Amino acid sequence: MNEPRSAWRTVLLAAVATAVAVAFADSSIVVLALPELYGGFDTTIEGVAWVITSYNFVLAVCALALVFFVHRVRAHVLLAGGAFVFLGASIGGAMADSLEILVIARSVQGLGGALLLAGSLPVLGALAGSMARGVAVWTMAGTFGAAVGPAVGGILTQVFDWRAIFVAQAPVAGLALLATVGSHVAAILEEGWKPPLRRTLPGNVGLALVSGALVGALFLGVLLVIDVFGYSPIQGAAIVSTIPVAALLARPIATQLPVVLAVGSGAGLLAAGLVGLALLPSSALGYVLASLALCGVGLGLAVPGLTHSVLGGENGVASKATLTVGMRHIGLVLALAVVAPILSTDLTEAADVATLNATAVIIDGQIPATTKVPLAIDIRDALERVPEGEIPDLSAPFEEHGASSDASVARVRDDLVASIEEAVTRGFRRAFAFCALLAALALVPVLAFRRRLVV
Amino acid sequence: MTRGHATVVLFALFVGAVVLFGVELARGAMDAGALAVQDPCEPREEFPGEGLDATLQRIVLDGLDGAACELGTTREELVLSLAPASGVEIAWDDETIEEAVRAGLLEAISDAEERGSLNALVAVVLREVVERAPVQWLVDGGQGLAGLF
Numbered sequence: 001m002n003e004p005r006s007a008w009r010t011v012l013l014a015a016v017a018t019a020v021a022v023a024f025a026d027s028s029i030v031v032l033a034l035p036e037l038y039g040g041f042d043t044t045i046e047g048v049a050w051v052i053t054s055y056n057f058v059l060a061v062c063a064l065a066l067v068f069f070v071h072r073v074r075a076h077v078l079l080a081g082g083a084f085v086f087l088g089a090s091i092g093g094a095m096a097d098s099l100e101i102l103v104i105a106r107s108v109q110g111l112g113g114a115l116l117l118a119g120s121l122p123v124l125g126a127l128a129g130s131m132a133r134g135v136a137v138w139t140m141a142g143t144f145g146a147a148v149g150p151a152v153g154g155i156l157t158q159v160f161d162w163r164a165i166f167v168a169q170a171p172v173a174g175l176a177l178l179a180t181v182g183s184h185v186a187a188i189l190e191e192g193w194k195p196p197l198r199r200t201l202p203g204n205v206g207l208a209l210v211s212g213a214l215v216g217a218l219f220l221g222v223l224l225v226i227d228v229f230g231y232s233p234i235q236g237a238a239i240v241s242t243i244p245v246a247a248l249l250a251r252p253i254a255t256q257l258p259v260v261l262a263v264g265s266g267a268g269l270l271a272a273g274l275v276g277l278a279l280l281p282s283s284a285l286g287y288v289l290a291s292l293a294l295c296g297v298g299l300g301l302a303v304p305g306l307t308h309s310v311l312g313g314e315n316g317v318a319s320k321a322t323l324t325v326g327m328r329h330i331g332l333v334l335a336l337a338v339v340a341p342i343l344s345t346d347l348t349e350a351a352d353v354a355t356l357n358a359t360a361v362i363i364d365g366q367i368p369a370t371t372k373v374p375l376a377i378d379i380r381d382a383l384e385r386v387p388e389g390e391i392p393d394l395s396a397p398f399e400e401h402g403a404s405s406d407a408s409v410a411r412v413r414d415d416l417v418a419s420i421e422e423a424v425t426r427g428f429r430r431a432f433a434f435c436a437l438l439a440a441l442a443l444v445p446v447l448a449f450r451r452r453l454v455v
Numbered sequence: 456m457t458r459g460h461a462t463v464v465l466f467a468l469f470v471g472a473v474v475l476f477g478v479e480l481a482r483g484a485m486d487a488g489a490l491a492v493q494d495p496c497e498p499r500e501e502f503p504g505e506g507l508d509a510t511l512q513r514i515v516l517d518g519l520d521g522a523a524c525e526l527g528t529t530r531e532e533l534v535l536s537l538a539p540a541s542g543v544e545i546a547w548d549d550e551t552i553e554e555a556v557r558a559g560l561l562e563a564i565s566d567a568e569e570r571g572s573l574n575a576l577v578a579v580v581l582r583e584v585v586e587r588a589p590v591q592w593l594v595d596g597g598q599g600l601a602g603l604f
Contacts, residue, residue, distance in 0.1 A: 256461035265465050272472035281482040290475050297468060350488070357491050359531040363516065368508045419491070426488025 012179040013127040017137050019083060019176030020120045021145030022169055023113040025152060027056050027332055028218045032154035032226065032233045033162035040162070041099040049340060052219075054103045056333045058110030059117075063326030066118050070322045075122035078318070080180040082115025087173035093166035105166075114325065116176065121311070121321040123180065131317055138321065139307040146214065147244035147299060150222045151237035158233040202449035203310035204324055208331030209442035210267065210302050215335040216274045216435025217243060217295040220343070220428055221288070228424050229283045242289055246296025251304070253297075259305045260450040266302025267442040269294050274436035278429045283421045302442065335438060343431045350427030357419040365412035375401045375409075394420075492531045495523035510572050514563040514581070521559030526552070560585045 030037070030051050038048045070078065089112055093105035125134025156164040218240065226236040254262045273294030280287050310324045311317055362376050378397035395403070398413035456464075493499050499520070502513045516530070523530045526547060536552070547555075564581050567573040573581070 252456045253461045253464055256456055256458045257465065261465075265469075269468055269472065272469070272475075276472065276475050276479065279476060279479040279484040281479050281484040281487045287475070287479060290471070294468070294472055294475070353488070353490050355535065356529065356531045359534060360492050363519075363530065363534065364502070366503060369512050369515075370508070372512075422488035424488070 009127050013124065013137065015175040015179040016079070016120055016124055016127065017141040018172050019086075019116060019179075020124070020138055020141040021148075022172045023059075023086070023117050023120075024142045024145035025149035026109060026113060026169070027059075027146060027329065028052070028149035028222075029153035029165055030162070031150045031219055031222050032236060033157045033165060035227065036157060036162045037099070037102070041102075043099050047099055049336075050103045051099075051106055053333065053336060055106040055110040055113070056329045056336070058107045059113045060326050060329035060333055062111050062114035063118065063322050063329065066114060067319055067323045067326065070118050070318045071316060073119075075119040075318050076180045078115050078119025079123050080119075080177055082112045082117070082119060083173045083177040083180065084112070085109075086112030086116055087170055087177060088112075090166045090169040090173060094163045094170070112173070114322075116173075117325045118318055118322040119180075120176075121317050125317060127179075135308060135311045135317070138311075139304050142307070143247055143299065143303045144244055146211075147218070147247055147296065148241065150218055151241045151244075154222070154226075154233035154237035154240075200310040200320060200323065202445040203306050204327040205445045206263065206267070206442045207303070207306045207310065207324055208327040208334075209438045209445075210270065210299070210306065211328040211331035212335030213270055213274060213435045213439035213442070214295075214299070215332060215339055216277065216432050216438075217270070217292060217299075219336070220339070220431055220435070221277060221292060221295075224277075224425065224428055225288060228421055228428075229285075229288075239285070239288065240292065242292040243296035243299065246293045247300030247303075250297040250300030254301045254304055257301075259309065260446065262301045263305040263309075263446050264443055266298045266300070266305070267439050267446060268298070270298030270302060270442075271436045271439035273298060274432050274439060278432035278436060280425050282418070283425065298439070306446075331438075335435065339431045339434060342434060343428065346430055347424065347427040350423050353426075354420045354423035357423055358416055361412065361415045361419050365408075365415070367406075367408050367412055371401050371409065375412075492529045495520040495528075495530050510567060513572070514560065514567050517563035517566060518556065518560030518585075521562050522552070522555035523559075525555045525558065557585055 034048050034051070037043075037051060041048070066078075086109055089105050089108035093102055093109065096102035096105055121134055121138045122131075123134075124137050125131035128134045128137055152168075153165050156162075156168055160167075222236055222240055225231050225239050226233060231239065250266075254266075257265070273291045273296075276287065276291030276294060280291075307324065311320050362372065362379075365372060367375070375397060378400060379394060382394065382397050394417060395413065398409055401409055403410040403413050502509060502516050504512075519530045519533060523533045526533065528536075533552070533556075561582060564573065564578050564585065568575065568578040
């Protein structure tokens with residue numbers, strides 16, 4: 001007799017979990033759409049970066065503000081309000097005809113995301129039958145959502161356009177809204193007890209540092225693979241999907257290890273993966289995949305343990321969840337604030353190095369002078385024709401000068417492309433290293449307060 | 456999966472990370488993408504090949520090296536500085552560059568003649584060209600290279 005009701009609860013659980021995954025994914029979901037937004041709105045790098053920063057900043061600030069009174073509000077009201085605001089902002093984002101409108105829509109989405117995430121955990125606990133199961137679903141949805149964000153955004157951008165990212169989010173928020181209306185779980189959701197949040201601080205600091213480190217694996221990794229190595233958004237999405245796949249594969253390992261060992265090893269492997277990305281010797285995909293796999297396993301080991309440690313216990317989960325959401329996004333925003341200027345400075349320097357190295361390749365290229373000089377002039381012309389924000393295709397001038405039939409011209413082309421790719425890849429090195437440092441620093445609260453991590 | 460298996464997998468992952476770093480370093484990770492232009496004052500490997508084209512390229516490249524060495528810059532910066540659009544800042548006026556390039560090319564022609572890769576008649580003609588022709592012919596090539604970024 002209870003089966004239909006149980007099935008209905010599972011559907012509602014899936015709807016809310018998907019909304020949680022999308023709210024976490026939104027931190028990075030527009031990364032692959034940035035070049036299209038940059039060209040479409042004729043803006044600056046700093047301007048287009050606000051499409052990411054605004055969501056994460058508003059979400060972090062609202063979540064931290066909500067911590068102080070979230071326990072006095074019914075969780076399903078928060079979830080419904082958040083889903084409604086998120087739904088409206090997603091539609092607004094899809095319809096935005098200027099960067100300013102889009103950034104406003106993203107900010108409102110951040111507000112909706114904070115409300116939605118603050119109310120979602122108690123609702124998931126009620127729908128799953130116990131808070132422990134609710135925490136497991138919430139943690140899995142959050143980890144998976146954050147990791148697949150760029151991949152989903154990349155696929156939607158390439159198949160349709162950037163607006164599809166927001167169009168796709170609207171029904172997810174709508175379903176979460178319906179779930180709160182249909183769940184009939186309101187009676188057990190009100191929380192009247194404020195938990196001792198101070199005890200969760202080490203775990204939350206660890207989560208903030210891991211989230212900051214993820215800026216390297218997700219944001220920088222995606223930019224490197226698509227904008228430097230020249231993969232399409234869908235190919236880039238497939239490459240970056242190594243992270244969520246590895247994170248899922250790490251789950252059985254995490255469940256068998258003591259929490260401190262799992263979390264500490266996870267932070268260490270995440271740092272190792274980022275060091276691997278910082279040390280890329282070329283654009284060969286194997287190094288990138290191996291490094292991203294290490295990042296994914298590290299994520300799969302560290303985040304569940306840290307999340308469970310800060311959400312442990314039956315009481316006050318909404319406050320705890322809201323605090324951890326705020327801390328995760330604070331970590332992300334602060335990391336972005338440091339990484340962006342490092343990357344900008346280093347890429348400017350890398351462009352100068354690439355210019356000189358590429359010039360050396362052409363000058364020393366073992367091709368006749370009668371090919372060399374016109375080829376150099378054609379490369380210059382090709383670069384001048386490229387619209388702002390687009391990556392030049394240097395293969396065309398080489399094709400015109402016989403690269404397909406002349407091995408020496410093809411060799412100069414390959415050397416030129418490799419010299420530019422290597423110089424620009426090196427420009428990412430310090431930013432990756434900084435993110436690796438954040439992951440390594442996560443070990444400090446983990447080891448210093450290891451007793452508090454054991455739930 | 457048991458705890459023992461999980462520990463072994465974890466150990467293997469860390470070993471894998473160390474192997475990855477080792478392979479990356481062995482493949483030149485430390486130097487990959489670093490500035491790879493040579494000191495023009497130091498001897499470098501000769502441009503390979505035979506025939507007039509290779510000989511002329513050797514002379515031009517040696518000449519550029521000589522000029523860059525004289526000016527205290529690199530051959531690549533010198534080439535890029537010949538094109539204002541490259542954005543490469545130059546510390547010398549056109550006359551200084553022209554003098555340095557002419558001197559470098561003349562020295563390169565003499566070296567080629569001494570090595571026997573250039574016969575005396577061609578060397579005389581080339582010297583006349585270098586002494587009298589405007590350096591602008593180099594600029595055309597330089598502009599093409601300068602457009603790389």
